[in-house]
Amino acid sequence: MADNKYNLIAYYPGCALEGTGSAYNTSTKAVGKALGLGLEEVKNWNCCGAMEVKNIDPKIQTYLSSRVMSIAANEMGHDVVMAPCNGCYHNLKKAEYDLTHDEGSKEVTERLSSKAGHATYQAGQVETIHALDWIKKSIGEDGIKSRVKNSLSGLKVANYYGCMYTRPRHIFPEKDKGPGTESTSAPHFMDDILDAAGADNVDFALKTACCGGAHTLSDSDTSTKLVLNILQAAEESGADVIATECPTCHTGLEMHQIRAEKRFGVKTNVKILYFTQLLGIALGLNPRKVGVHENVSKPMGMLRERRIV
Amino acid sequence: MPIHEKSLIRPENLSTHDNLTIDGVDVSGDWSTFIKARVVQDYNEDLQDEIAALPGGENIHRCWQCGSCTNACTVNALNPDFNPRLWIYLIRMGFEAELVRDKDIIWQCVSCNKCTSACPRDVVPEGVMKATAHWLELKGYTPKTPSTEFDEIFSNQVIHTGKIEDGAVLLGFFRRTGQSPFQDWVIQMGKQLAMGLPIRMLMRMGLATLFHPRTRGWDRARAAIEEYVEEQEAAHRKALGLGGSSHDPHAPRQAQPIPQAAE
Numbered sequence: 001m002a003d004n005k006y007n008l009i010a011y012y013p014g015c016a017l018e019g020t021g022s023a024y025n026t027s028t029k030a031v032g033k034a035l036g037l038g039l040e041e042v043k044n045w046n047c048c049g050a051m052e053v054k055n056i057d058p059k060i061q062t063y064l065s066s067r068v069m070s071i072a073a074n075e076m077g078h079d080v081v082m083a084p085c086n087g088c089y090h091n092l093k094k095a096e097y098d099l100t101h102d103e104g105s106k107e108v109t110e111r112l113s114s115k116a117g118h119a120t121y122q123a124g125q126v127e128t129i130h131a132l133d134w135i136k137k138s139i140g141e142d143g144i145k146s147r148v149k150n151s152l153s154g155l156k157v158a159n160y161y162g163c164m165y166t167r168p169r170h171i172f173p174e175k176d177k178g179p180g181t182e183s184t185s186a187p188h189f190m191d192d193i194l195d196a197a198g199a200d201n202v203d204f205a206l207k208t209a210c211c212g213g214a215h216t217l218s219d220s221d222t223s224t225k226l227v228l229n230i231l232q233a234a235e236e237s238g239a240d241v242i243a244t245e246c247p248t249c250h251t252g253l254e255m256h257q258i259r260a261e262k263r264f265g266v267k268t269n270v271k272i273l274y275f276t277q278l279l280g281i282a283l284g285l286n287p288r289k290v291g292v293h294e295n296v297s298k299p300m301g302m303l304r305e306r307r308i309v
Numbered sequence: 310m311p312i313h314e315k316s317l318i319r320p321e322n323l324s325t326h327d328n329l330t331i332d333g334v335d336v337s338g339d340w341s342t343f344i345k346a347r348v349v350q351d352y353n354e355d356l357q358d359e360i361a362a363l364p365g366g367e368n369i370h371r372c373w374q375c376g377s378c379t380n381a382c383t384v385n386a387l388n389p390d391f392n393p394r395l396w397i398y399l400i401r402m403g404f405e406a407e408l409v410r411d412k413d414i415i416w417q418c419v420s421c422n423k424c425t426s427a428c429p430r431d432v433v434p435e436g437v438m439k440a441t442a443h444w445l446e447l448k449g450y451t452p453k454t455p456s457t458e459f460d461e462i463f464s465n466q467v468i469h470t471g472k473i474e475d476g477a478v479l480l481g482f483f484r485r486t487g488q489s490p491f492q493d494w495v496i497q498m499g500k501q502l503a504m505g506l507p508i509r510m511l512m513r514m515g516l517a518t519l520f521h522p523r524t525r526g527w528d529r530a531r532a533a534i535e536e537y538v539e540e541q542e543a544a545h546r547k548a549l550g551l552g553g554s555s556h557d558p559h560a561p562r563q564a565q566p567i568p569q570a571a572e
Contacts, residue, residue: 018522019475046471046524051420052463055439055456057364057541060534064467067530108537115533117526167422170431184426210383210421217482218455219417225387226419258501259494296501 006138008038010078010126012068014088014247015047021085021247023291027276028084028131030290034283035139035147042072042081048091051214051248058098059108065095066109069128070121084131084276086246090164090171092128097171099123130165131276132189132245133182141196149284151198155306157278158204158239158270159190160230162249166208190245190275197282202237206230213248216255224263227256231268240302243275250274254296271299281308312376312395316407317344352403355550360400362548363443364541365436372397378424378434384417391417393424393434396441408441409450416442416454447549458485468534471524 017025032039045068047053049061069092072078083089098105100123113120129137135144166172166184175182182189187208191201209230212223230253234242244250253272261267273295280290287293287309292300303309316322324343329336353359360366379385379394391414399408418438425435445451453461462481466473483490524530546552 015473015522016475019473044525046527046530047467047473049467050463050473052460053467054364055443055460056464057538058436059364060464060468060537063534112530112533112537115536116530163421163423166426168425168433210419210423212383212419214420215417215456215459217479218459218486219419222384222387222417222419226383255494255498258497262494262497294502296498298501298504 003137006037006080006082006129006134008040009080009082009129009134010042010072010076011039012042012045012048012072012081012083012088012092014045014083014085015050016085016087016247016251020251023294024084024247024250024274024276026294027274027280027290030285031135031276031280031283034280034285035135035143037134037138039082040076040078042068043075045071048083048088050087050091059105060112061091062095062098062105063109063112065091066099066121067113067116067118068092069095069126070113070119073121073125074119079126081126081128082131082134083128084245085248086130086162086164087248089128089130093171095121096123096128130189130245132165132193135193135279136189141192144193144196144279144282148197148282150282150308152194152278152282152308153198153200155199155278155303155308156202156238156240157194157199158202158234158237158242159194159207159275160204160234160242160244160249160253161187161190161207162213162244162246163208163210164246190243194243194275194278197279199243199278199282202234202239204234204237204239206233209233211249211252211256213246213252216248216252220256220259221263223252224256224259227253228260228264228266228268231257231260231270232266234270235268239270240306241271241273241278241299243273243278245275257297270297271295271302272297273299312392312398317347322347349404351406353405354403356403356405356408357401359549360437360440360444363440363447363545365433365438366440366444367436368430368432369397369400369437369440371430372401372432373430374398375429377427377429378432381423381427383419383421383423388414388417390414393418393438397432397434397437400437400441409445412445412450415445416451416456418442443545444549447545447551455486458482466521468531468538470521471527471530472522474521477521 013025046064048068049064054061069081072081083092099109110120166187169184172184175184195201210226211230212226216223242253250272257268277290277292281287322345324345325339326337357369360369374394376394379392382393384391396408415438420435422435425433428434446453446457459482462485463478466478480490
């Protein structure tokens with residue numbers, strides 16, 4: 001069910017995609033280009049507040065996220081903003097919810113926007129979507145199937161969505177609306193997309209488990225234990241690779257895979273790739289074009305073994 | 310026994326007697342374990358209001374004690390002592406001393422939002438955990454936790470420049486918490502990362518660490534946010550009955566200047 005509305009949209013990469021998650025940025029843009037989808041980067045964007053600013057004050061986070069949406073809507077004339085990072089996506093959604101339901105958040109956003117000298121974002125001006133929604137709604141499974149040049153057949157994938165894509169559910173009013181919509185308890189958009197690209201998705205119980213990303217440095221042992229659960233569950237379900245759709249989860253899995261070995265002596269071999277990297281390879285893009293050389297888990301050997309590249 | 314009465318059966322609150330006869334009845338040994346009488350005189354009647362005055366704690370009064378939060382909790386699965394439902398109960402009852410017993414673990418909430426999604430009463434337990442951790446610091450029960458240190462380094466950079474650069478946050482955090490950036494797993498991670506990267510990209514990453522990425526024309530936004538943060542800090546201290554100074558060692562949220570760099 002392709003929808004033209006999503007063929008040219010505003011793109012909000014966020015800070016992580018310019019740093020540790022740069023392969024997600026590269027692969028998202030490469031996939032967009034290969035599929036003929038236009039992405040216009042939000043001009044002079046700022047950080048959404050990530051997982052940290054809300055702990056100083058949630059209303060500052062609402063303001064930061066609202067500024068991004070305000071630029072997309074008022075300076076660039078877009079009505080859809082796509083954020084591939086779960087943190088950014090979540091915060092824009094949360095800001096939309098708070099600006100609709102909480103008078104206090106609205107007041108602070110108005111005050112900070114006017115002092116900062118830009119138009120105040122009004123709830124409803126843009127629709128915030130995730131990269132998964134973008135592919136699913138613009139191209140859809142049938143569109144992917146018709147464009148696959150290099151099927152992922154034989155590659156066993158555990159699809160990992162993390163926390164921020166579905167929780168808390170009240171900030172995602174469009175989800176859980178029945179067939180065709182995303183589920184917050186059992187998300188499936190990434191499964192659908194990679195299935196269309198030929199992958200063999202495994203039954204993976206920890207799709208929405210937490211990787212401890214918020215405390216990846218401040219409470220590393222907790223994060224390592226949480227990541228280890230995810231890595232081991234993926235291996236036990238037979239996965240060659242964990243597909244990710246969030247730079248914090250992705251980096252967390254890579255980092256704590258190493259840390260688990262160093263600290264707890266537990267080695268896991270499952271590889272970690274962004275879903276956009278897998279999709280790009282399926283569309284016939286060179287692995288370098290989708291940044292696979294940047295992946296810390298070094299997946300090229302496994303991909304060759306499975307005759308994917 | 311309801312969870313909030315568990316404190317009654319802590320070892321120090323139980324007594325048994327090897328040899329004891331009362332009114333001719335032998336009550337020696339474990340068959341007659343006595344629970345010491347409890348008299349609580351130090352309720353903090355304002356405790357719920359204090360938590361509710363801090364960001365995230367606003368909805369604590371809505372709790373019905375159903376336990377969905379603890380049942381869903383990620384950290385509880387690793388450590389059964391991490392119990393949001395119990396802490397919410399203690400706060401609502403004003404049992405400050407009981408709450409403070411768990412001061413060293415409350416900050417470990419990973420913000421996965423499972424509790425907030427599960428809560429039928431919109432208490433936002435995740436927010437209550439953050440408010441409680443903040444309260445423990447403001448009251449001086451704990452020093453700034455590593456989580457707060459990280460939040461501050463991160464938020465200060467966002468407030469100052471509009472953007473985040475991972476390397477600077479990482480190094481800043483290691484410096485402030487007195488850790489070496491040369492830990493075995495950090496080095497291994499760096500090696501594996503560097504292996505596949507072209508020189509051009511390594512240079513770009515290095516430069517980003519030196520010259521923080523910035524949002525153009527951010528000064529006015531920065532000033533507006535800083536002014537707001539100061540107001541909020543003062544309001545929080547007032548709600549907790551603390552002095553106006555934000556310069557004592559436990560006062561968080563003081564923006565640290567970040568070295569200026571060319572755009």
